[in-house]
Amino acid sequence: MDPSDVVDLDAALFALRRAYQEAVRQMRAEPDLHAAYLIATRLAEQVREIADGAALVRAEAALCIQTAEALSVSELAAQLGLSKARAGQLVRAARRGQQTSESA
Numbered sequence: 001m002d003p004s005d006v007v008d009l010d011a012a013l014f015a016l017r018r019a020y021q022e023a024v025r026q027m028r029a030e031p032d033l034h035a036a037y038l039i040a041t042r043l044a045e046q047v048r049e050i051a052d053g054a055a056l057v058r059a060e061a062a063l064c065i066q067t068a069e070a071l072s073v074s075e076l077a078a079q080l081g082l083s084k085a086r087a088g089q090l091v092r093a094a095r096r097g098q099q100t101s102e103s104a
Contacts, residue, residue: 020047056097059090
């Protein structure tokens with residue numbers, strides 16, 4: 001990874017955290033409790049969607065490593081510092097994600 005890519009990633013993650021903090025600030029500043037609840041609900045839904053997407057990207061990266069380096073699940077687990085079960089879950093999730101995108 002190029003050092004400038006790390007800086008760009010750090011900047012993007014910082015902006016994401018700031019956006020989250022701003023949404024929380026708006027929710028807490030909302031005098032209408034029902035509106036505050038709706039803001040919090042929208043925030044939770046969006047954060048969950050982002051987290052699910054990031055998890056799939058991570059799983060895809062693990063599958064790419066396994067494929068590129070012709071690793072068994074055990075070898076992949078050892079390389080990534082995961083349990084064999086967790087490495088297998090990532091690989092299966094990536095394959096499901098690929099099947100979903102191919103059928104869409």
